[in-house]
Amino acid sequence: MGIVAGTVSYLRFVSGDLPEGFEVRFCDALNNHAFHEIDPSTDVEIQRGWVRFDDAFEANFEPPTLLDAGGHMLFRLRIDTLRIPNVTLKAWTTREERERCVKLNRDKLSKKERDQLKLDVKKKLRLRSLPKMQLVEIDWNVSTGEVRLAATSKAIAAQFIDAFEKSFEIKLDPVGLLKLLALRGMKEDDIDALARLEPERFHLIRR
Amino acid sequence: MQDSRDRFAFLGREFLTWLWFASETNNGFVAVPELGNVRVEFGQRLTLESAGNVREGSTVSADAPSQTEEARTALRVGKKVARARLLLDLGERHFEVGLDAETLTYAGVKLPALMAGDDAMKTEERLRLLDEVENVVDSLYLTFVNLRRDEAQWEPVREALRAWVQEVAA
Incomplete structure (x- = not known):
């Protein structure tokens, strides 16, 4: 189940412009914010970081393997929680x-x-406890800047945005009702003009 | 302008309600610029909500929820579609998408069967299909917003929609 198989549920985002030579820079960003296991002898309860798309235990990223043929970056956010109830x-x-x-x-x-x-x-x-592991798939189309996060929880989305912006130093915006219009080419003036619209009542009795 | 979920949430609910109307009054098809006719049906689960601070909701679970008396009555009392499962046919390809009107969250997306052989090609094909279904939904939404913001075009649609709400609920 997820982006590459089965049914998928997801949120959409759009990133800011990508810098020159982003492959190397983003590999560094992923490696610098890669996932590290929680040390159970410490008090750390939550640990998050990036892991490879095909292996939840592999957090080593290299530029040649970063992009698939369609210009997408696929990776996962791993969030482990070790908390004794x-x-x-x-x-x-x-x-x-x-x-x-x-x-x-x-x-x-x-x-x-x-x-x-x-x-x-x-x-x-x-x-003697195993951490609870959450793995969230991410698909970043680097040619359009569009990002899919295979999760619908607000808490996961907040963790993701924070991790993404800290790692890549690029702003990430949710694709909402207005952002989508900009993404699909509607002019800013036309989007601004939507502020004049008021909700319709479809259930009025016919005159 | 920043997305303001509360201020513009009505656009999303009006969009899904219009989509129901547009498909039902055109034999299940909605014309989309550059894509042609897209077949749109509402599947399995439909949630209608009233506007305002205290939201009253009606969720209908049925094979064709938009055809149920409960859904039609909800329309008549002023509720609009807040969440829907859209069944979309584009040519030979069939997609299913659960869509939240306010957040545009995609839930339980089902894509057509893959044709590619190896894993890398399968992934690429899946991503293309996700692009395709998003393009369909985005285009439907854009079609609605372009209608909605042009009073001359929207006025007859509004009247037809109001008449449809009365009819479907009668």
């Missing part, structure tokens, strides 16, 4: 606390001990 963390911490109290022959732990225990439990749980 509160319910899980609480249950495991309570269990550890109980065991610790038995071991120490005490009724309860001090607040400081409980806080430290919670951190230790969280670390342990992170080490």
Whole structure:
């Protein structure tokens, strides 16, 4: 399912003008903002970056393979989340606390001990958890500047726009009802004139 | 001018409502400059919404939702099409597109079967087909906006559309 197979759902964007020699520059941009795995021994909960279109674990981009024959750049945004749900963390911490109290022959732990225990439990749980992986396909037609993002969620779109603009240093605009008209050649004056239009009522009774 | 979703959302809803009208009053075809006649049908799921801050919606799920009493009644009370699944035939090729009137989000796009052999050519063909379906939808939208912004051309369409709304709901 996605841009190259099955049914696809997507949002449309349009990028600003591409600079000279963009292949090399964009490869650098992709490599500089490539995806890196979350280190579970740290506190990092979300990590995002670019990966190759054909391999979610490969983040090395090279100019000769950047464009397909039709002048499209295909790549993916990978967003990993490693977050221990509160319910899980609480249950495991309570269990550890109980065991610790038995071991120490005490009724309860001090607040400081409980806080430290919670951190230790969280670390342990992170080490044995797999991050949730999201992979979002991107198709950038470099001759027209049009970009397809194979996602419809506002949150993913916001992550994508942020990652795109930071990586490529090019502005990215959603293709909305007015932007589309400009993209299809309508003059700016004519688009501005649409401001005079008011919504119609189609359900009026015939005179 | 910046896209202002709230201010111009009505254009998207009017577009999909006009598309329903244009196709139904021309045996399922809509004439598009440079593309010729495009066959347009509404499939599976149709959502109509009223305008304003408190939006009342009606979603109809049926094989031909635009033919249902519920959808037609929604039109009569002033609702317009907010989301639709468009079945588009361009020559021999058949496309399906779920379209949101305000955001122009494409949902569940189905493309014609691929002819190409190897993976690289298949990808290229898929991208060409996506370009093609976008071109059809964009052209339909542009056709509508060009009509809508020219009062002399739009006036008879408006009257015909109002008459159609009364008729379909009668």
